[in-house]
Amino acid sequence: MSVSEFFLIVLAANFVSAALCGFLASRNGRDPFVWQLFGAALGPVALVVMAGVLSRKEE
Numbered sequence: 001m002s003v004s005e006f007f008l009i010v011l012a013a014n015f016v017s018a019a020l021c022g023f024l025a026s027r028n029g030r031d032p033f034v035w036q037l038f039g040a041a042l043g044p045v046a047l048v049v050m051a052g053v054l055s056r057k058e059e
Contacts, residue, residue, distance in 0.1 A: 014043040021046050028054055 018039030025035035030053075038046040 010043070014040055017043045017046055021050055024050055024054070 018036045021039035022032040022036040026032040035046070035050060038049065042049070
């Protein structure tokens, strides 16, 4: 795997994470734009953070 393929995979994972974070945030009454930025910057780590935030909201 070349370096450019690796970066494309990472970029795709970040875009998917941004979309999922925005969708989950809007479904739970949060600002989706901020969570999309988190998803784009942090990638899959933002999904873990969102899961923690949503689990605190339910308690």
